[in-house]
Amino acid sequence: MYYGIGKYVSENSREGFWGKAAIETISRQLQAELPGLRGFSAANIKFMRQFYEIWSVDLKSLTAVSEISDTQSLTAVSEIDILQLVESDNAIEERFDLSMFVSLGFTHHMIIVRKVGPLTERLFYIHQAVINKWSKEILTARIDDDLYNHRGELAHNFIQTIPDNRQTLKTIGMFKDEYLLDFINVEELGERDKEDIDERVIEQEIVHNVKKFIMTFGRDFAFVGNQYKLEVFGVEHFPDLIFFNRELNALVIIELKKGAFKPSYLGQLCTYLRLADDQMRKPHENPSIGIVLCKSADKKYVEYVIQDYDKPMGVATYKTSDEMPEKLKRVLPGVEDLKKLL
Structure with missing residues (x-):
């Protein structure tokens, strides 16, 4: 009409x-x-x-x-x-x-x-x-x-590690290369220096706002747990965040890092994926997928070092609300002013 x-x-x-x-x-x-x-x-x-x-x-x-x-x-x-x-x-x-x-x-x-x-x-x-x-x-x-x-700009090795081409397309389309975690305000997390804000603090903010995180991250995600204990040969491992994606029919492990990307993060994540596939994955599910979520990453460098890993992994970056452009910060009211208005 x-x-x-x-x-x-x-x-x-x-x-x-x-x-x-x-x-x-x-x-x-x-x-x-x-x-x-x-x-x-x-x-x-x-x-x-x-x-x-x-x-x-x-x-x-x-x-x-x-x-x-x-x-x-x-x-x-x-x-x-x-x-x-x-x-x-x-x-x-x-x-x-x-x-x-x-x-x-x-x-x-x-x-x-x-x-x-x-x-x-x-x-x-x-x-x-x-x-x-x-x-x-x-x-x-x-x-x-x-x-x-x-879309589709995430640095990854999905094409080499996921044999089913349709599943590859779905996986590539599911993740972004950068996420705005605007519900995390580092300036409100305490009277500490920003350099002292570690991954655990950000992780707890995500857990406390898991609904908002899932809506930001994409569709069909279900929260499984954080600091999920996986043990092998007496050695304990604790992946930061574990989700299940219904469309991909796969576990998704997210490893949070406060700084720039390092190649060692991929080795750590690859270990978590192997443990998750051995101990958590159901027979009807697809292999687990891993995402390193860090503050910054050079895409070409990541693509170079990730290609030899045999587990499906990608590297994305994130921003928090304290990184809002200064121009917008000056225009918008402060947190306390907003609370008073509400």
Whole structure:
């Protein structure tokens, strides 16, 4: 309906005989004739026009593409194809699903159209918003985080270590190269120097805010435990965080590091993955996946040193709320001011 109204308004206001005040007049008349009618303010009607004008040509081409792609099979995918699918915008366009498009609420569409330009990015956020059931606040945050340009950029060895190509694609698409853990405010963790904030402090903040962490990290994650004891030959090991991902059907072990990436972290994580596969993994589950989450990492260096490990691992970085740009810090009220307002 909104698309149709947008088309009608566009055709008459852009090329027709309507004057500048026509939309405001129509809005007032609708609200006068239909008391209580919502969603037809002048601003919303103008957005319906914008919605139509942005999507009209694209929808025609996308529905044609989707009909062709439905007849194609992706059962045989090579390693080169996987890289192309992850990096190619055409892959997103070919996955277009009209039912998914129309199932997304119009408010969500408004956010995407206002904040996102290129077609492939719009399709990406529509797909993610639907499958992850994002609220409008989460959608806005993910767009502001520039999730689209962080997809598939995680430094990893998944292609070499996961034999099933479909599983490889799913795994690559599940993780980002950088995460904003904005619920962790290092400045509020005590009167200590920031250098003294160790991994355990950050880990506890994640555990206390595990719901927010899962929503940040991705979809279909279930929390298993932290500092989970794994023992072999009398030696005890304690992985920082363990999750289970339903879509990947695999345990995900996250090792937190407060500083820059070091190659030794991969050896430690590889040991945890072997123990988890031996002691925790169920017969029907896929091999466990490991993620090193550190403050900084050189992607090319990580890709160089990670290639000889036989366990699926990746390295991502994170930021906390204290790293907000100074320009934003000056504009936003402080924590105490916010508490008073609330």
